[in-house]
Amino acid sequence: MPEPILSLRKLEARYGDFQALYGVEMALNEGEVLAIIGANGAGKTTLLRSVSGLMSNAAAQVVYHGQPIGALRADEVAALGIALVPEGRQLFPSLSVEENLLIGGRLNRKGPWSLDAVFELFPVLKERRAFASTALSGGQQQRVAIGRALMSNPDLILFDEISLGLAPVIIKSIYEALPGIVGDGMSAIIVEQDVSKALSVSDRVYCLMEGRVSLEGRSRDISREAISRAYFGVE
Amino acid sequence: MDWVNAVVQGTLLGGLYALFAAGLSLIFGVMRLVNIAHGDLIVLGAYLGLTVVMATGLHPLLALVFVVPTMAAIGYVLQRGILNxxxxxxxxxxxxxxxGLSVxxxxxxxxxxxxxxxxxxxGALETASVSVGGLSLGVLPLLTFGIAIFVIASLQFIFYRTPLGRSFRAVxxxxxxxxxxxxxxxHIFGLAMALALAVTAIAGILLGIRTSFDPTAGGARLIYGFEAVIIGGLGNLWGTLVGGVILGVAQTVGAKIDPGWQLLAGHIAFLVVLAIRPNGLFPRVSG
Amino acid sequence: MSDQPHEISRSSQAARVAAVLGALIIIILVAAPWWAGRADMRLMGELFLYLALASLWNLMAGYAGLVSVGQQAYVGFGGYMLFALTIFGGLHPVFAIAGAGVLGALIAIPVATLIFRLRGAYFAIGTWVIAEVFRLSFAQLSALGGGSGSSLPVGIVRSLASSRSGRESLSYWMALGAAVTAITVVYLMLRSRRGLALTAIRDNELAAGSLGIDIWRTKFVVYVVASGLTAMLGALIFLQKLRISPDAAFSVNDWTAFVIFIVVIGGIGTIEGPIIGTLIFFALRETLADLGTTYLIVLGVVAIVVMLKAPKGVWGFIVERYDIQLLPLRYRVNVKEHAKR
Incomplete structure (x- = not known):
């Protein structure tokens, strides 16, 4: 059994008095795509914030390539090769499309992704490279956000609700592009409310309920009943 | 002709005010920080220049070679040590x-x-003048105005055309x-403060050549810079130059009416703009 | 927890003790002319005036979020109004002080309408511009001495009380009265409906707005009241100084920097903070004043360190440590211990 690329060990997270995660245990192997599903408020986004360093935790609760990173700042985590595609896309409004991508690539990590490679993946962005990022449609903005994360050539990429607020046809095309993105040995965690989309692209799935892991299994083996039990907590 | 002269002199004076304002504007743009000690930092630039001139006998403008990097270093340390x-x-x-820093x-x-x-x-730079269309223009005010345009163009370039500027805007x-x-x-905030204080150093040296200064001279400089920023519109560097010019012209024209009215006229111009265009004359349309 | 008998009140044992002690202290202070020396009374008078200035600044900055570095505008304005109303209006100084307060509040109205357009920190510098405009304008008034200022005529000074010690006692009592008034006004304002609104605004401006609290109006009232009272204090201050000039009247160091240091060190956003801060400030001043500029540098450093390390000041530190409040504003729930059995 090879060493996992990322493991969460009894991860706890709180916002003031509100505890969002209770002792979450999770492991992600190299090249694996993990889906995290769960209802609103289950702690999915908090988990990604903890991994990416936007929330500070005890160092040993997040271990990446054998190194405790829970207490690192987000920019230090990014430098280690973890990229986040944040919920709601969160492009920089005063930067153009191209500048948004370039700033994603400012860490200069080696790898297959470059401005040209992103433009090849999403040709529409090349046409609109000089546009203000705010002038793009939601689907185009999501592509910029994904491209921006790829530009750093991460070893681990985190997707937070990438289908939120997008039309079904656009969600479909983005999910069609995903295997091409994570196929090169990159590991990924996909947080998604759309369970079938999440299962279709992932190797394994974790379900969170009220801050705890309520289900874990192989995406293709898992039954709908097990998921709805884990998702809603009903028998 | 006297009035034309007052307007022209005021315009040139506006260049100096724009230099006072540029650092303030930059800092606010990057980190929403309003630095009450900004005027005192301008005066610090002037004192550092004076010290270099006295120690080395260099021309004040050449002292910039020492003062600009020193102020930039002070800016970085100040930002990372305290202001962050x-x-x-x-x-x-x-x-x-x-x-507190100001005090x-x-x-x-x-x-x-x-x-x-x-x-x-x-030396001779202070009294040298050129005659243009019947007006006698001091070389130093012209030079100051030219430097102001150069500094603002450079800041504009850094902000919108370089990776550093991209980082500033992203943050x-x-x-x-x-x-x-x-x-x-x-670190990015430290760099922004370093850049702002580099500009402040230039402003301080030009101030110290143009007029005499004392330990309490900073407050007024902060206010002029602030007024130029608000008149021009927040976040717009070229607007800041226009704001500086409006302030300078108001002061020289006011002084023409009555010497006691010089400073008052500048403040009144600011209050009038605030009353009719609270977002300044050229607010940046935020994208 | 919820079925336990409990009472909700503002009062606490510490507050009741403080009220009794406070009344005693005030009585002793009122009697100062019979037990204190001339120099001590002068010092205490000054202390009370700073306490009053600090309480008002704290009301604006600590509760209404109006950080002004230009309250010297109203100190100077009040001082000049005292001179103008007594010299040209022929008013008795005591009425002139009241008049200065009313005029200060009146002029604060257009000023507020203008500078409330500036947000946050820019508002602060805007207040400074206003103070500069006031200073430069009064320097233009030759009737009041222009740039070099003027003195209060002897006749007007005499009208206050015929003997020197009588005048000194009177100005001492007026300073004491000003401090008590300022703290009372702040306290009552904070306990009123408007005070609740202020606390809500301080805690969350957006939420307060959505609750239907008119933020602009609430801040406006605070600004006008604080400025009017500050003008009264200015009149009192220059009634003691007997001489006024634009630079002294509109000094940013004397009337704003020191006041800010007092509030920051004592504890911003608490009623008790300015009291503690004033005591610390005067203690420092009396022991370090010989150091001249070094003293001011020390003061600046102390203020910065307090702001960075203990942003709630000395009083905030005490409250956190011992959970007491002397002038009760917060409600507290007291669960009756004996009922638990």
């Missing part, structure tokens, strides 16, 4: 800390240089997401 700790949702800490600086000047007004001697837009790009906001 004040940034957050609450506006009180940055305001009160920079206010500390003024009293350090008093200790180091006494309360006597000082001035840097720029300004969204600090959290910028961190995800591997940007250490503390």
């Amino acid at each position: 700790k004040t940034l957050g949702d609450d506006i009180l800490p940055p305001l009160l800390v920079t206010f 500390i600086l003024q009293n350090l000047f008093l200790e180091g240089y006494t309360a006597d007004p000082q001035k840097m001697n720029a 300004s837009d969204n600090q959290e997401i910028a961190q995800l790009m591997g940007l250490n906001k503390r």
